[in-house]
Amino acid sequence: MSRIWDISQPLHTAVPVWPGEPAFALHSHAVIGDGCPVNVGGMFTPLHAGTHGDAPLHYANDGASSADCELDAYIGPCVLLDVRHARGRVEIADIDWDAIEGSERVLLRTYECFPHDQWDSDFTAIASDVIARLGAMGVRLIGTDAASLDPEQSKTLDAHQAVKAADMRILEGLVLDDVPPGRYELVALPLRIVGADASPVRAILREIA
Ligand SMILES: Nc1ccccc1C(=O)C[C@H](N)C(=O)O
Numbered sequence: 001m002s003r004i005w006d007i008s009q010p011l012h013t014a015v016p017v018w019p020g021e022p023a024f025a026l027h028s029h030a031v032i033g034d035g036c037p038v039n040v041g042g043m044f045t046p047l048h049a050g051t052h053g054d055a056p057l058h059y060a061n062d063g064a065s066s067a068d069c070e071l072d073a074y075i076g077p078c079v080l081l082d083v084r085h086a087r088g089r090v091e092i093a094d095i096d097w098d099a100i101e102g103s104e105r106v107l108l109r110t111y112e113c114f115p116h117d118q119w120d121s122d123f124t125a126i127a128s129d130v131i132a133r134l135g136a137m138g139v140r141l142i143g144t145d146a147a148s149l150d151p152e153q154s155k156t157l158d159a160h161q162a163v164k165a166a167d168m169r170i171l172e173g174l175v176l177d178d179v180p181p182g183r184y185e186l187v188a189l190p191l192r193i194v195g196a197d198a199s200p201v202r203a204i205l206r207e208i209a
């Protein structure tokens, strides 16, 4: 059996969310007891909390929603790169371009230690020319352990726009602390939520035999 790394954040009430967004919540609608044979819960989640995939609808009004996204970008071979040396933003010079050659999915590790307990406003963004170059190389999915490809305060979302131009897909909020850089099989499927601009994913990396 090949090893599986779970690279998803646990979803719970304290999962960090974008400033101003409501907290994730799990509700209990029924509990096992007299006359009730089951526990039944429900949940609320901001769509960009935790480990999630942005749908094209997030950055374009005519973009596909999570229900309409084709799934092939979210499953298949990928390469994980360590870019912890990047400062502020991942730039062209921070990337080992030879390591990416031929890979359709690229995940970038920016954190020394993923901030599970508080929102980090100073996460490491990705320069839009990095996205454009990945797109030109045939990369179809970019993933990061940061909360977003663009800086928290960005109003232009340049990296998201470069993703749109190259018709790539995005994973954000991955937990990559325990995974050595290298090549893996990625599985991270968005839920089929009609009209959603993003969706939680259960993201895993599988060791390639
Ligand atoms: N400004 C926000 C306010 C609330 C919720 C999300 C955002 C985002 O910007 C999301 C980010 N672009 C993302 O793709 O994760």
Ligand SMILES: [Zn+2]
Residues within 6 Å of the ligand: 047, 048, 052, 053, 054, 147, 148, 172, 198
């Ligand atoms: Zn997002």
Ligand SMILES: [Zn+2]
Residues within 6 Å of the ligand: 054, 147, 148, 149, 160, 170, 172
């Ligand atoms: Zn995003």
